[in-house]
Amino acid sequence: MAFKHVNAVIVGAGAGGGVAAKELAAGGLSVVLLERGKWYSAADCRKDDLRNQRTSPLGNNSGPDEARNPRVVVDLNGQERVVLPSEGGYSNNAGCVGGGTLTYGAQAWRFQEKDFRMATTYGVPEGSTLSDWPISYAELEPYYEKAEYEIGVSGDVSTDPFHGPRRKPLPMPPLPVGREHTILKPAAQRLGLHPFDIPMLRNSVPYGGRPPCMQCRWCVGFVCEVNAKCGTQNTSIPAALATGNCELRTGCMAREVLTDARGRATGVAYYDADDRLCEQTADIVIVSSAAVESARLLLNSKSQMYPAGLGNRYGWVGRNFQGHSYSGAWGLFDFETYDDIGPGASIAVCDYNHGNPGLIGGAMLANEFIRLPYQFVSVAPPGVAQWGRGHKDFMRQWYRRSIAIQGPTQEIPIADSRVEVDAKVKDFWGLPVARLSGGKHPKTMETSAAMTDKAEAWLKAAGAIRTWKKLSGKGTSGGQHQAGTCRMGDDPRVSVVDKYCRVHDHDNLYVIDGSVHVTNGGFNPALTIMAIAYYAAERIVKGRKGRGV
């Protein structure tokens, strides 16, 4: 089936794709936004401890479909296995309108200035592909601000001395603080740290025509019942549709990006909700399917001219796959820390993001989101039985008397951590599935270990009577913070897209999502993905009007 030609077709209605759709549609371009998942409401995705985007023993709540979307994961010993979306190692984000932003924890971090200049700051460690970004914090700053104001961020970063220069404060005040915050804040101050209220893509006051957060127990991994969590599904995408220039097609799984004899992108072939093969032609093609699926789509777009897939002349598509090396510590207290006030995470320090002697980068450290009872089951420290009376006692005694502090340690990218397409395993539509393999650079593990010390020290200062560390594994991370697989760079021989997210070799093919991140900061990535989408889309719109270069 073929449709009316449009100016732009975008694959994936997540953080990057949602923002890009809105900017292009508002700029007067006709846009078709393809999304493999559905447009869910909170009522479709009940608050279910065992079936959500974070804890999924019984499945996930916002896709992708369990039966249709396997992947192959290769572990550090070279063992490979087929995994389903709700199983460990899959690196699932989401498959729905809004992508990860429908259910995310909504921490809204700007990367710091040094995060864009990692190679200059630290040098390039052996065995890594560490590199500077081709753009700076200063260039991205106006777009961070735009994301904060258009999508909506609450919080207060005024006592964080480490953030880059900003022209405006956050548009909304922080949420009222909970008990963990009041316990941790003075402790951080005693240690000489600089605690502050985490910026969150979450309404603390009415904003954007939506009500404030009611601070419930089920936030991260869940859809918000009152629509207080700000994602592209309740901001950019409705705004794009309201322009009249954008059509959203759900249940549409992109198969490949089509090119003509001269190598220009001509559109996208996809399977619609009834699994019919369709074609949407466009002047511009934008791939925004998140780091794993964007790489897979480019690699699966093979032709005589591009036998290794699009953008892959030098073999970089899918490499530098990264997420974060999440590490931290747990502490037990002889008083109650639990207050049932969500979302949980509320206080952070950025004292350890950079400047750790002998280390490369670091992490923002923050208290964890509310852990639901089942999530606490695997927390037990070394020495506590994994089952039986001892385990039950542990649960009963400590569930309401514990705090976790963690941070997304910045990863040192390596070429061998990668997304490929599998030679044998196919998905429901017969397309080769993503194959994930690789591990972490030893320097990443070193920094993570140091972060567990810092987290533990903070907990001790807060009065924890017992603490223990949680160090991330050595395997490749990806996960919900997946990034890096279509690196941005000036040199086409070692990157996939240019500084405007345009695929080298193609003047009308773009990747706009976490894939383009050169490095992933010591922070959750969504706000940066949104900022880059604003930045790249503005350029496309200006270019169309003949005003840009």
Added chain:
Amino acid sequence: MDHLKINSWRRRRFLRIAGTATACGVLTSCARENSPWRFLTTAEGRTLDAICEQIIPTDQTPGAAWAGVVNFIDRQLMGPYRRQQTAYRSGLREIDQAAVSKFGKDFAALDTGQQTALLQALEGGAKRFFSTVIAHTMQGYYGDPRHGGNRDAVSWRMLGVPVIPIRGRNRYEFPKQGAR
């Protein structure tokens, strides 16, 4: 049949999967005449109940048996856990055989001390099966009651988690909005 009570979403999902995995049909049709369970046989249910109760025993609060963990697991074996059907069938048999060869009785008939000793001594495949049962038991006991375990939210009460959460705690009051 009990599984007709599974809500329509689950049933549709099950049927879709059953179409692709015929092994499923074979496994569920045999050996479960007169069983109160959807997947398990009466004897398997008894063995599993005893194992789950070892994992989360009754003390001052009810344990896994009272909380309906077997009901939970049995139900999931017809849904999200279906890939583990074979593992359950052979794993439970293996544990019963170990009980008979060591103590001359089925696992469920052993005294608590014997059961604990037997589970602690498991090795190889049986040990791996037991860790699966540990994970599933934790899910059934501490997870959402809507899936057939955690009867009366017994674990949440034990932990002191408010069963009916309090909403609308925001200090910002904007009565005119009325959206909450």
